[in-house]
Amino acid sequence: MKKFFVIFVVFCVCIFSLNAIDFGGLLTSNTEITNVDKSSFNLAQTTDAIFNLRIPFTNSGRSYFVAEAMYRNEMYHGSAHNYLDLPLFKANFLLDNITGNLNVSFGRYYLQDITGKIFSQSTDGVSLLYSSDVITSAVYAGYTGLINGNITDMVNPSDYKLDMDSVYNLSLPYVVVSTGLELPYLYMNQTLGFDFWSFIGTNDLDSTKIYVTLDFKGPIIASLFHTTSASILFDNSKANSVTGFLGSFNLNWFLSNLNTVLSAKINYASKDFTPVTANNFLVNGRYLNNMFATGIEASFKPKNNIYVLGDVLAVFKGDTADYYGTQLSGKVVWQVLSDVQLATFATWLNSNEDVAVTNFTVKAIMSF
Amino acid sequence: MAVERFMIKKCFIVLVILVLPVLVFSQQADKITDIIESDLFTCGQAAYICSTFLDENTESFSYEQAMNWVIEKNLLKTDKEFSMPITVAELSGLCMKTWNIPGGLFYKLTNSNRYAYKEMRALGFVSIFDDPSKNINGASALNVIYKCMELGR
Numbered sequence: 069m070k071k072f073f074v075i076f077v078v079f080c081v082c083i084f085s086l087n088a089i090d091f092g093g094l095l096t097s098n099t100e101i102t103n104v105d106k107s108s109f110n111l112a113q114t115t116d117a118i119f120n121l122r123i124p125f126t127n128s129g130r131s132y133f134v135a136e137a138m139y140r141n142e143m144y145h146g147s148a149h150n151y152l153d154l155p156l157f158k159a160n161f162l163l164d165n166i167t168g169n170l171n172v173s174f175g176r177y178y179l180q181d182i183t184g185k186i187f188s189q190s191t192d193g194v195s196l197l198y199s200s201d202v203i204t205s206a207v208y209a210g211y212t213g214l215i216n217g218n219i220t221d222m223v224n225p226s227d228y229k230l231d232m233d234s235v236y237n238l239s240l241p242y243v244v245v246s247t248g249l250e251l252p253y254l255y256m257n258q259t260l261g262f263d264f265w266s267f268i269g270t271n272d273l274d275s276t277k278i279y280v281t282l283d284f285k286g287p288i289i290a291s292l293f294h295t296t297s298a299s300i301l302f303d304n305s306k307a308n309s310v311t312g313f314l315g316s317f318n319l320n321w322f323l324s325n326l327n328t329v330l331s332a333k334i335n336y337a338s339k340d341f342t343p344v345t346a347n348n349f350l351v352n353g354r355y356l357n358n359m360f361a362t363g364i365e366a367s368f369k370p371k372n373n374i375y376v377l378g379d380v381l382a383v384f385k386g387d388t389a390d391y392y393g394t395q396l397s398g399k400v401v402w403q404v405l406s407d408v409q410l411a412t413f414a415t416w417l418n419s420n421e422d423v424a425v426t427n428f429t430v431k432a433i434m435s436f
Numbered sequence: 437m438a439v440e441r442f443m444i445k446k447c448f449i450v451l452v453i454l455v456l457p458v459l460v461f462s463q464q465a466d467k468i469t470d471i472i473e474s475d476l477f478t479c480g481q482a483a484y485i486c487s488t489f490l491d492e493n494t495e496s497f498s499y500e501q502a503m504n505w506v507i508e509k510n511l512l513k514t515d516k517e518f519s520m521p522i523t524v525a526e527l528s529g530l531c532m533k534t535w536n537i538p539g540g541l542f543y544k545l546t547n548s549n550r551y552a553y554k555e556m557r558a559l560g561f562v563s564i565f566d567d568p569s570k571n572i573n574g575a576s577a578l579n580v581i582y583k584c585m586e587l588g589r
Contacts, residue, residue, distance in 0.1 A: 088569035092554070129565030406558040407540035407551075435554075436542050 091121040097432045105423035112144035120156070130162040140219065152235050153216045155190045168200025176215070179208065182248060182263040182283045183297050183316060185335075185356055187344045189220045191244060204250040213241025213270065221346040223355065225275075242267040242277075242344070258286035263299075267344055275305035277344065291322040301341050312341030314356065328368040331379075335361045339387045350383065350395055351415040352425045358386040363395075373403040383419075393419030407435040474574035479503055480518030481574070482527055485581055486511060486534040506530065513549060525568035527577060528552040528561075535588030556580070559587070 098114040117139045125131040136156035142149045158175035173195050180188035193210020212222070217230045217239030224230070230237050246265040254260050261283035269275035281299040288294055294317070301312035314337045321330045335349075337356040349356045363381035370376060377399040383392040397415040404410055413429040471481050480499025483506040487494040494505055503518035511533045514526050522530075529549035532539055540558070543551035553568040561583045572580075 088567050090568060124565070124567050127567075127570070129563070129567055132565075405538075405540040405544075406555055407542055434541065 089121055089123050091119070093120060093436050094118040095434045095436070098429060099431075100427060100429045102428075103426040105425075110144065112142070114143075115141045125161070128162075131160060133159045138219075149218075149232060150235055151216065151218050153219045155219070168198055168203075171195075171197040171199075173197070181246070181265055181279065182250075182261050182281050183299060183314070185314065185316065185343060185347065186279050186281070186299060187244075187265060187267075188347060189222070189345045190215055193244060202251070204248075204252070206246075206248045208244065208246045210244040211241065212239055212244060212267075215239045222344060223342050223346045241270045243270060244268075253286075256286070258284060260284055261297075265344075269305075275303070277304075278302040288319075293320045293322070294318065295320075299341075303340070303342070310340040313338040314341050314343075326368040326370055328366070331365040331367075333361075333363050333365065333381075335359070337386055350381075350393075351397070351417045351427050352419070352422055354422075359392070360384040360386050360389065375399075375401040375403075385421075390420075392421055393417055409433040471574040471578060476521040477527070477572050477574045477577040478519055479512070479514060479516050479522045479526070482522045482530055482577065483507075483512060483518065485578075486530055489534060489585070521571040522577075523549075523569050524556075524562055524566050524572055525549040525553040527572060527580060528556040528568075531556070531581060531584040535584045537584065537587060559583075 094116070096114075096116040096118075098112075098116075100112040100114075102110045102112070104110070118136055119138075120134070120136040123133045125133070134156060135158070136154070138151075138153040138155055140151040140153065142151070154176060156177055158173055158177040161172045163170045163172070174193070176190055176192045178188075178190050179195070189212075191210045191212050192214050193208055195206060195208040195210075197206040198204070215238075217237045218232060218234065220239060222240045224240055228240060244265070244267055246263070248261065248263045250259060250261040252259045261281075263279070263281040263283065265279045265281075267275075267277040269277075279299055279301050281297055283295070283297040285295040286293065296318075297314075297316045299314040301310075301314070303310045303312065315335070317334045319332045322328075323330070335356060337359050339358040342357050343355055346355050348354070349359070349361070361381050361383045363379055365377065365379035367375065367377040379397055381395040381397075383395065384390060385392050395415065395417045397413065399411065399413045401409065401411040409432070411429075411431040411433075413427070413431070415425075415427045417425045419425075467481075467484060471477065471485070474481065478499065480503045484494075484497065484499055484502040487497060487502040487505045490509075491505075494502060497505065500518045503512075506512045512526065512530045514522070516522075526549050529547075529552040531537070532543070532552040532555065537555065537559075538544075539555045540551065542548075543555055550568065553562065556562045557564055557566070561580050
């Protein structure tokens, strides 16, 4: 890691003479109190210090180099853990012509699949993105094995262990190949999207996961919008070959009063469906797997710098349709100043099968 | 004869009174045209617009006089001459002070052009792709200034 940072600094010094560097950073503090099954309270404190810089290559600034370095300190269960990460290290080049734009990016950066529920994390690779009025298409090739597994949560096989005491722990290694296509305003202002992602396990994984998604979104009437998607997973591993399904339907109603948005959501993940990135869907850490969840959400802005959100989710088991539990959550975000933000989150999960969880989080962010 | 001479004098004075404001305002209109057409918005031009907003008596100032005026009022932090191009960050700092835009925590603490630029970016007045050390053309600068005026109201 030391060598990597030295190379990074030398690279910056070389580039500095070419154009002005814009730099800055973020300090975040996340304090979480969790009560599991009405027993003891657990306190977790996470502090992040992030330094970022941006170097434009052209006058327009749309071809640039951008990087972010992060230090994290986590304290929970009476012990402290320190992590270092490089979540962003990317060069982007924009080539535009009459018909559209071509973005070429390489390095480490965040990307996600069309649903945002299967893969949404930083990874190392190269992408080509072409966008015009009639079509957006992208191809990507990358590798996940060099990112910090202690920062980025991936769905790991049970026998894949991470050393949580290590400052930097190499993550689950997959070769990632993807392609996507989006046709905006195809018919009646509806946008059709297609996504293909393959994750080829290296080392001892010997597993290949292929996700194919069809996505369909657009207005129904006036301020009522929908997003509908269906994903199929083909999972080949040494042990078995499975097929999984993920379906999602969102209805969003945008109202002008206080920037109110009312949403109804349905998500279904079959028993054999697993995402690649372990995004917590429920507060007890469960991601979308063997689950049917339906709920409503409401958000509004009582003032320009305050955002309030509340949602209720009813969860059932995906295979048997048995009732699993109900999750209630609320969030208030206050943009105190342009560079200071405070937020609180409260979530309560009452489950028939697992223990009840109550979580209260306070987050402060300051940028400089 | 004396009456005729008096009438001629009177007409001449009236004519001068009528034409003079046109000449004065046409000078100001010329300055604005100058600014709109300029490829590089200068420190003097920025100072002129801000000084005339704050004090109508400065409308007849030259760019150099306007520059000295804003420096005296601590509105502009720069070592440059009036004819040199102003950067996006310097323009942001000048606009923040001219229109009393509050700014974020670090702007309040440091009063620096860098954090003024970040505030302008947060407000959407300058693009996220803009380089703070970059020069700016007249039309784009007037666009930023107009948005600051609207916010300042």
